[in-house]
Amino acid sequence: xxxxxxxxxxxxxxxxxDARALLPSDAEITLLHVANTExxxxxxxxxRGLLGRRLPPPPASHELQTISELAAxxxxxxAQARLGRPATLQARRGRVEREVVSAAEGVDIIIxxxxxxxxxxxxxxxxxxxxxxxxxxxxxxxxxxxxVVPELRTIPPPPPPGKPPPHxxxxx
Amino acid sequence: MTDGLAVALALVVLAATLAVAVTHPPxxxxxxxxxxxxxxxxxxxxxxxxxxxxxxxxxxxTVGFLxxxxxxxxxxxxxxxxxxxxxxxxxxxxxSPQRLLALVFMIAAAITAVLxxxxxxxxxxxxxFATAARLRTSAKPQVYACAHLAxxxxxxxxxxxxxxLLAFHASHLSFLRFAALMALPTIAAVAVEWxxxxxxxxxxxxxxxxxxPQPERxxxxxxxxxxxxxxxxxxxxxxxxxxxxxxxxxxxxxxxxIPALVRRTATPVALARATEPGFLIFVLxxxxxxxxxxxxxxxxxxxxxxxxxxxxxxxxxxxxxxxxFANLVNNLPATLMLIPVVASTGGxxxxxxxxxxxxxxPNLTYVGSLATLLWRRVxxxxxxxxxxxxxxxxxxxxxxxxxxxxTLLLWLALQV
Numbered sequence: 001x002x003x004x005x006x007x008x009x010x011x012x013x014x015x016x017x018d019a020r021a022l023l024p025s026d027a028e029i030t031l032l033h034v035a036n037t038e039x040x041x042x043x044x045x046x047x048r049g050l051l052g053r054r055l056p057p058p059p060a061s062h063e064l065q066t067i068s069e070l071a072a073x074x075x076x077x078x079a080q081a082r083l084g085r086p087a088t089l090q091a092r093r094g095r096v097e098r099e100v101v102s103a104a105e106g107v108d109i110i111i112x113x114x115x116x117x118x119x120x121x122x123x124x125x126x127x128x129x130x131x132x133x134x135x136x137x138x139x140x141x142x143x144x145x146x147x148v149v150p151e152l153r154t155i156p157p158p159p160p161p162g163k164p165p166p167h168x169x170x171x172x
Numbered sequence: 173m174t175d176g177l178a179v180a181l182a183l184v185v186l187a188a189t190l191a192v193a194v195t196h197p198p199x200x201x202x203x204x205x206x207x208x209x210x211x212x213x214x215x216x217x218x219x220x221x222x223x224x225x226x227x228x229x230x231x232x233x234t235v236g237f238l239x240x241x242x243x244x245x246x247x248x249x250x251x252x253x254x255x256x257x258x259x260x261x262x263x264x265x266x267x268s269p270q271r272l273l274a275l276v277f278m279i280a281a282a283i284t285a286v287l288x289x290x291x292x293x294x295x296x297x298x299x300x301f302a303t304a305a306r307l308r309t310s311a312k313p314q315v316y317a318c319a320h321l322a323x324x325x326x327x328x329x330x331x332x333x334x335x336x337l338l339a340f341h342a343s344h345l346s347f348l349r350f351a352a353l354m355a356l357p358t359i360a361a362v363a364v365e366w367x368x369x370x371x372x373x374x375x376x377x378x379x380x381x382x383x384x385p386q387p388e389r390x391x392x393x394x395x396x397x398x399x400x401x402x403x404x405x406x407x408x409x410x411x412x413x414x415x416x417x418x419x420x421x422x423x424x425x426x427x428x429x430i431p432a433l434v435r436r437t438a439t440p441v442a443l444a445r446a447t448e449p450g451f452l453i454f455v456l457x458x459x460x461x462x463x464x465x466x467x468x469x470x471x472x473x474x475x476x477x478x479x480x481x482x483x484x485x486x487x488x489x490x491x492x493x494x495x496x497f498a499n500l501v502n503n504l505p506a507t508l509m510l511i512p513v514v515a516s517t518g519g520x521x522x523x524x525x526x527x528x529x530x531x532x533x534p535n536l537t538y539v540g541s542l543a544t545l546l547w548r549r550v551x552x553x554x555x556x557x558x559x560x561x562x563x564x565x566x567x568x569x570x571x572x573x574x575x576x577x578x579t580l581l582l583w584l585a586l587q588v
Contacts, residue, residue: 043293046319046538117378
């Protein structure tokens with residue numbers, strides 16, 4: 001079985017712990033981290049947008065891509081140590097949701113964590129990136145709760161007859 | 173040369189200069205484009221030699237002020253002020269993205285106000301990015317906050333933005349009076365950003381499950397902070413002691429630069445580079461080009477569009493039109509075109525309302541102006557990793573609200 005574990009900064013420990021507990025011992029594991037390059041682009045373009053300044057390239061310590069790559073490598077290394085099993089480390093950059101789906105090509109299962117509101121059960125517990133991955137994953141999906149699972153009573157009462165549930169009603 | 177032809181030619185030269193400044197072609201520096209454009213307009217008679225000389229003389233002190241402030245910001249970088257800010261943010265946030273955002277707001281607003289928006293964009297943003305990476309929290313709200321506050325918080329002091337320096341010279345306000353009138357508008361603009369950011373990035377700002385290790389205690393560079401404090405105190409007292417604020421900037425620049433030269437932690441070449449001579453020439457060239465357009469009729473066109481009074485509806489209209497203008501031609505040319513007109517017709521109210529427009533307006537996009545963004549998109553398909561709609565939506569919410577709130581409070585401050 002080829003398994004892909006997608007880790008993000010907030011919840012990687014829980015994702016690794018659940019993957020270690022649930023994956024068969026002969027699973028071929030890849031640990032994936034995707035750096036969102038959007039903030040780098042915003043920062044770079046804001047710098048370029050300063051009219052009339054031709055600024056020299058920033059020093060290495062201020063090179064955003066380097067900072068981001070080092071942070072990703074460190075996170076993956078720590079995650080592998082926590083997993084305690086051999087795994088391939090994969091660091092990608094770009095649009096997170098697209099990169100994850102593309103990395104999931106040809107694997108048997110992807111393991112990921114909810115990345116939205118984790119206080120209550122419901123559709124908001126999935127952020128946009130995770131929702132996209134679940135909707136488009138070309139493989140089986142194991143979705144974990146990174147914290148204590150909220151109680152059933154956190155589900156709001158059913159809407160009155162004739163009214164759509166909150167996630168289907170038009171936005172504010 | 174007829175006025176019509178002269179203004180048309182000046183506008184073509186302005187468009188060409190802006191095109192170079194926006195597209196950054198590798199072999200044509202923007203200083204060369206602006207300088208050549210200005211010389212061309214003098215040679216063909218679109219502006220007389222004395223007119224160009226007047227424009228340069230009027231801009232001279234402002235450009236000198238700018239150079240001194242650039243040296244102070246560079247000195248603060250050398251002394252480690254920005255790295256210390258990173259340590260303050262990492263430690264103060266305690267690993268909470270919301271607390272980090274609050275600190276980024278405070279520090280980016282302070283750095284912008286005191287050391288200008290350039291310092292926030294060029295020197296602070298990488299530090300904020302690295303801090304977010306270290307705390308393992310999403311860098312997106314934090315970097316967006318730097319980009320937005322570099323504009324919104326640049327209302328406060330004459331030194332916060334080159335647009336302010338240009339207007340400050342024309343306004344004949346004292347440094348302290350300028351700051352007093354702009355204090356409430358700045359607070360309003362930053363408060364609008366805070367309210368919108370908290371909602372807009374609610375998901376990114378949820379607390380991570382595991383606290384990160386406690387980062388080391390930050391050490392503030394005392395010397396740089398002392399120089400900044402003394403320079404600010406000099407600015408505040410400038411009208412009392414009767415010395416122009418620019419001399420306090422020069423003194424601050426000397427105080428932070430000369431010790432570095434003596435200790436050989438900075439070379440003369442590096443210091444000369446820190447004043448960004450190309451940028452200074454660009455500003456001077458742009459000033460002559462805009463003056464050529466204004467003197468031949470552009471100013472009467474601007475006067476016809478812009479309200480002249482100081483009533484609240486007039487100030488709101490001035491701020492809105494200035495924001496539109498800044499998004500059409502970038503805020504530097506917009507300021508050069510608008511300020512002489514509002515300075516000649518209205519009092520300090522219209523001048524400061526113009527600044528609210530040209531400073532807050534660029535937040536509609538992240539590249540300086542809507543026109544720049546559209547041109548970049550037309551010229552080549554880039555930034556494909558940016559959810560353009562998202563940043564535009566953020567701008568579409570914060571810019572109108574910020575303009576109205578800041579202008580309203582400016583009007584209130586003017587009544588006192």
